[in-house]
Amino acid sequence: MRVVAETGSTNADLIALAATGSPEGLWLRAERQTSGRGRQGREWVSPLGNLYASTLVRLRPADPAPATLALVAAVALEEAVSAYLGAGRVQLKWPNDLLLAGAKLSGILLERSGDAIIIGFGVNLAHHPTDLDRVATSLAAHGVSVDPDDFLVTLSDGFARWLGKWRGEGLAAVRDRWMARAHPxxxxxxxxxxxxxxxxxxxxxxxxxxxxxLRLADGGTRVIHAGDVFLI
Structure with a gap:
C-alpha cells in the first residue's frame, strides 16, 4: 500500500505501474488528486480528508467477466462503509454507486490496460460536493469521522476477500450480496x-x-449493460 501527498490521478498512476509489471494487490492512495476522474470522464473534485485510492487486479484465464469486478468493488465498499456507519444505512445502486439517505456517497471507476484492471475508489469521508447534477453527501455530514488510512485498511481487506469469492465461487455470491444491499x-x-x-x-x-x-410499463423487460441509473 502506497500513500502520496498529491498526484494527478491514482488510476492513471496504477495504469503506468501495471505496464511495468506491478503485481495484483497493489494499492495507491493520494491525499489529494489534481486530475481525478469519474465515470464517462466527469471531473472528481478531491479535497483533503476524503479517500482517493486505486488498486490493481491481474486477470486470469478462468476469471468471471472483467466488467463484473464493478460489483465486487461495490459490495466491498458497502461493507467497509457499514463497518463505520452501521449496517443497513447505505444502499447500492447499479452498478456500483453507494447511496446514503438517497445521496451519492462514493464513486468507483474501472479501467483496463492489457491484463490489468485498475479500480479507483472515491469516497466522501469528510467533504462532499454541492454542485453536482445529483445530491451528494459524506460520512462527516452524518456524524461519522473516519481517517482515510484506517478506512483504506478496512476496504482493502474486504476487497481481497470478495475478490477471492469472485474467483473461487463465481459471480453468484457477489451478485447475491449486491442484491441484498441494493434498493428493493x-x-x-x-x-x-x-x-x-x-x-x-x-x-x-x-x-x-x-x-x-428493468421491468417496463408494458410488462416486458429491458436488459441494461451500460449507462447512468437514477432513482425516480
Missing part, C-alpha cells in the same frame, strides 16, 4: 444509456452477468 425490487429507476436514450422501469434483478434488468 420494484424501485422506480431511469437508465440513461450511452446514446442518450432514457429508459424508465422498475428494478427487477441482476442477470447472470451482472447486467441490470
Amino acid at each position: 425490487p420494484g424501485t422506480a429507476l431511469t437508465a440513461r444509456l450511452p446514446d442518450g436514450v432514457a429508459v424508465e422501469g422498475l428494478f427487477d434483478r441482476l442477470d447472470g452477468d451482472g447486467a441490470l434488468i
